[in-house]
Structures are given as structure tokens and as C-alpha cells.
Amino acid sequence: MLAARRSGRPTILAFCHFGPMVLMALWLRAHGLPASTLVAGKARARSRVKRLKDRVVPFPEIPVAIYTDQLREAIDLIAHTTLLVAVDVQAGKLIDLPVAPGWTFRMATGAIRLAAQYEASLIPCVIWEEEPWRFRFELGDPVPPEFLRGRPDLMRAGQHLLREFMPHLQRHPEQCFRELLHSFQPDDASPSCHVLPGDEVPVPANRGNIA
16 A cells, blocks of 8 residues: 555555454544545535544544535545445445355445556455454455556456455454444345445445544
């Protein structure tokens, strides 16, 4: 990720509703890396307490949370911040990825499509609690650039992300949130690509709880 930032390439971190994910953007900022999380809802609904906290975090000039009604601002900021985007939400264009016999993982493709459109590095990330008040934040291998060039190969990029996530999910199933668990679907022979009305960029479903 540091190499991508030094080269001037935008960086998008793909994550799931797993572990203390609310800490990720703040953890990155504390380590000198401006980061923002894409969140469902409207910016004006952000609580007063959170807005007060936003003033004292590192890089206060860059929003900690970017809401769905601020997508233009997100695009303007993508060169100046690391953007965190959830992939386990049921919004926008979805793909079904084989995960085990009889099961698929339904993944939102917004992070992949944003990375392709803005030639960004797309890196999976996870955070988990090793013991009370002790956390580990890990970045996986970036999605190969050839999966993102031109018209992105959604299936291969999604499979790469899922392979990076699965060892952590299997090791710590107790840290999986509802949104993540609901992304695992019985294989009903449905099409491998779905588009929901609006085809909007997917964002975390638990409105305002992230960042």
C-alpha cells in the first residue's frame, strides 16, 4: 500500500464486516495515512458527537466517513485518501463466487469497479481482535492489475479478494457480522452476476456505524 501511495496511485481497501472494522480508518490515520470509509446514508445524519471527534483526528481536513450522497466528493478525494469499501453488502452489481460445495459468496463489486475506473491499487484488508484490547490489522496481496485493466474481470478479482479473506473468517468465525454471514448463499444455480436497481456503488449496510 505504501508503494502505491508513493507512486501517486490511488488506493482502495476492500473489507468485510468482520472484527472491529470501525477502527480501520482511524488506525491508518494514526499511522500517518489519511483514510476514509464509504458509508451508507446521508452526511447530514452524522451525529454531533462523531462530527466533534472528526475535528481532532489526524488529517481533519479529509472526511473520516464519506456517505452515499457524497460520491462526487469521494471521487475528488480518491487521490488524497485511502478509501475503504465494503464488499459484503447486497447493493449494486453483485457476483456469486464459489466458496464450498453447494455454497457461494455474494460479493458487491463497487470496490473492484472503482479501482478499475480510477486505476487504483485494490488491496484486501482485515482487522481482528486477538485478545481484549489487542487488535491486528493485516493487508493482503493486491488484486493483480491485469484483473482491473479496461473492463475489469469481476469474477477473477472477486475470487482473489475472497481467497485473501477466507483464512481469517475461518480462523475467527465469532468475529463475523450479520452482513458478512448473509453473503454466504446456498448455490441455487442462479446467474453468476446480478444487478439491483440503481446499480449504485455498494456501501456498508449498518448506516452510520462505521467510522
